[in-house]
Amino acid sequence: MKRIRLLALMVLMFASFGASAADTIKLIVPTAPGGGTDGFFRYLAKEADHYLGATLVVVNVAGAGGTIGVTQMVRSTPNDPTLAGVWLSPITVSPHTMNVSYTLDDYIPVVQLTSAPYVLCVAPDFPASDGPSFIEQLKKSPDKYTFGTDGVGGPGQLATERVFRALGISQRDIPFKGAGETVLAFLGGQIDIYVGSIPPVLPYTKGKEAKAKCLLLTSAKRVSSLPSASGLGDIGVPEQETLLWRAVIAPKYTSPERVAELADAFEKAANSPEVRKFVESAGEEILIKKGDELKNSIRNEYEALGKVARSLNLQPPAK
Secondary structure, eight states: OHHHHHHHHHHHHHHSTTTSOOSEEEEEEOSOSSSHHHHHHHHHHHHHHHHHTSEEEEEEOOOGGGHHHHHHHHTOOTTSOEEEEEEHIIIIIGGGTSOOSOOGGGEEEEEEEEEEEOEEEEOTTSSOSSHHHHHHHHHHSTTOOEEEESSTTOHHHHHHHHHHHHHTOOOEEEEOSSHHHHHHHHHTTSOSEEEEOHHHHGGGGSSTTOOOEEEEESSSSOOTTSTTSBOGGGGTOGGGOOEEEEEEEEETTSOHHHHHHHHHHHHHHHTSHHHHHHHHHTTOEEEEEEHHHHHHHHHHHHHHHHHHHHHTTOOOOOO
């Protein structure tokens, strides 16, 4: 009987993703091929192979704001080692606006790798020159201006409304399908304020014929790619920071030892020259968080964006 129990224990240990590295590890990227998130994790996977001692296979599982891919990872089994490369949407945004089958306790945050703010930009003739004067103008003109975001209940909308509501600002949101569509509407004069990632609007901020001036970031601090744009610290609300981040998460059965190994491997890969070059070309930066720091960061953001979603009546439909 003791021998049978010992054999059963050994089988369980070697089957568990938490016990040791596998020859092949699946990395679900919950987006369609192409785009910044998919590109980042493909660059990362090439470098991570060297440190994981295993082949990392990227599998795209798009749909429902990234939640389908995360659901597949959560439901994976120890004999099919699976991770997910995610951004904030399926983790701290979509669970407040649609029905999902997972909670914060159904996976383990392994390591955050990158970070970038959203930016709010206006036309050159807008009556404001920096973050404080921009906020002053919005406050004294309720509902006068339109701001374009990445869709109803998307990260851009919640990040912006998080700041606006903290400051008592009310303006009109116009949803689009992404930053590319939003910047075209902004340049065409269909909206007053561009809200989105930095790269799509950056080329239009330079030179004598600049078509945009970027006044406010959703990060607490300023960034080097837009040095004239104010951070939230400049307007007194650094705690309302919302960033576009990318991270790796693992199934909840993964052992602490294995999580530490994975975090170390991905951190080394993220700091490789190739990955750093890709990240910096996208106007982002390498920012490592892991352990309790990462868990607390995700939970705090989850709660803050949930509060904003509820204030906008964006709760998921009743099941």
